[in-house]
Amino acid sequence: MKRDAEAIGIGTQLTRLGRDPQEQHGFVNTPVYRGSTVIFKTVDDLENSRAKYAYGTLGTPTIESLESAWSAIAGAAGTVISPSGLGALALALLTTLKSGDHLLMPDSVYRPTRTFCATLLAKFGVEIEYYDPVIADGIEELFKSNTSTIFLESPGSQSFEIQDVPAITRIARARGIKTIIDNTWATPIFFRAHDHGCDISVEAGTKYLGGHSDLLMGLVSANAQTWPELRKTYDSLAMLPGAEDCFLALRGLRTMHLRLEAAQRRGLEIAAWMAEQPEVMRVLHPALPSCPGHELWKRDFKGATGLFSVILKPQFDKQSIAAMLDHMEIFGMGYSWGGFESLIVPFDCGEYRTATRWAPGGLALRLQIGLEDTEDLKRDLRSGLDRLGGGAGSR
Incomplete structure (x- = not known):
């Protein structure tokens, strides 16, 4: 399979890697193996660990x-x-x-x-x-x-x-x-x-x-x-x-490349849209030319995912953030990313950095863009930004 993987596309690779139907009675997917003990046929096999899997902690x-x-x-x-x-x-x-x-x-x-x-x-x-x-x-x-x-x-x-x-x-x-x-x-x-x-x-x-x-x-x-x-x-x-x-x-794994492509497309669309909103000072998304490090990203990376941050303009405070986030209808507040659902959380790196100073000029939000329709996400964000500014930024 390694030789094949060098010659075929990533989508094809992900449908084939990590499975062998001939070893599992023709079934497409590797079944769930649960267990601790592995049985050996002879004393010699036992004493010399002559088995592909000798015990559950060594793998299945x-x-x-x-x-x-x-x-x-x-x-x-x-x-x-x-x-x-x-x-x-x-x-x-x-x-x-x-x-x-x-x-x-x-x-x-x-x-x-x-x-x-x-x-x-x-x-x-x-x-x-x-x-x-x-x-x-x-x-x-x-x-x-x-x-x-x-x-x-x-x-x-x-x-x-x-x-x-x-x-x-x-x-x-x-x-x-x-x-x-x-x-x-x-x-x-x-x-x-x-x-x-x-x-x-x-x-x-x-x-x-x-x-x-x-x-x-x-x-x-x-x-x-x-x-x-x-x-x-x-x-x-x-x-x-x-x-x-x-x-x-x-x-x-079988669909990861498709979800990554969707994350890249949706994430870039929302990031570019956020950069245009009057309440936003700047967007931190490596695939945007305006983001520091963009040239390195363009040189080394093959794509971007759906996670990025925004820096709000300095007039907003934590109370404004709460007014925005407490009433979001689609974006949930929660950690992690990469799932099908969109998430948003406030953060402040300045609380713990020691070698550099985090002073972006305004409060920061991190967004994970999921698989919802982007127009629905924009409406939810726009409503939230209206609450952030007390309606001053509404359109």
Whole structure:
């Protein structure tokens, strides 16, 4: 299948990867395998673990089907799966770090990753230093003798800074430093992180892979050099997902490219429309030419998804935000993204950043654009913006 995957389109790949009807009595999809104990035929087989699956914590056909499919689309040597995106991030960091190491972390990183660093990693003697995500090749000035890992997230969580991933990974590789990227926003369909030099790529399958807001999952893929250590760490922790979640993820995989295309189209339409509204100061969407980092996005990415942020004009306060959001009819207030439903949340990065200053000039909202009709979404947003300004911005 790997040879086929190099010659066929992504839509065809996603219909074929991670399944073999001949191994499952002709049924199209891999069934759900649940279990702990694996039975061996002989003592010799038992003592020498002569079985494809020796115990439930080492995997099942359902898990392996998803692992192999994800490795193929990510261009990875191997993939492991965890029960959540945050679990996957923790697994990746534990693979490359040890006590006494120095970790470089972008100041724009997903906040729960920051919390993991401040609690568990700091507890075990890892030195964490935050850096400006747009530093590019200047990151070399931050290297220490004990720097072992650089973490990247592009675009940045909430604030959407695009990092120069090829520049950073090139410098890191020359110094023997491992790189990990949170690639959840783009997925491997729109950004193949390993092709851009990343040793480990982490995606929250909770988002676009699942696509229906009904599962939690994280995926960690690695290049050939880093894969053995990742698998060793994974087997040591036995951080497996549930079989039903893997089944749902495999089902979501078949249509992920179609949903991503819809997310890109709808997200760009709403982002461009929001940029025209009188209450909005600017829109943070990497695919818009007005967004900082757009040229890097255009160079490195194959597409954009349906998540972006807007900065409101400075006259609005938190009470105005509440008046807008408390009465939305279609947009829900909730975290995550990548599902069929549209979401909106206020945020303030300035509460926790340390290496950079978040001062956008106005209050910020993050929007996830779902599969509703865009005209309905515009009406809901326009009504909300009217409430935001007490009706002053109505049209």
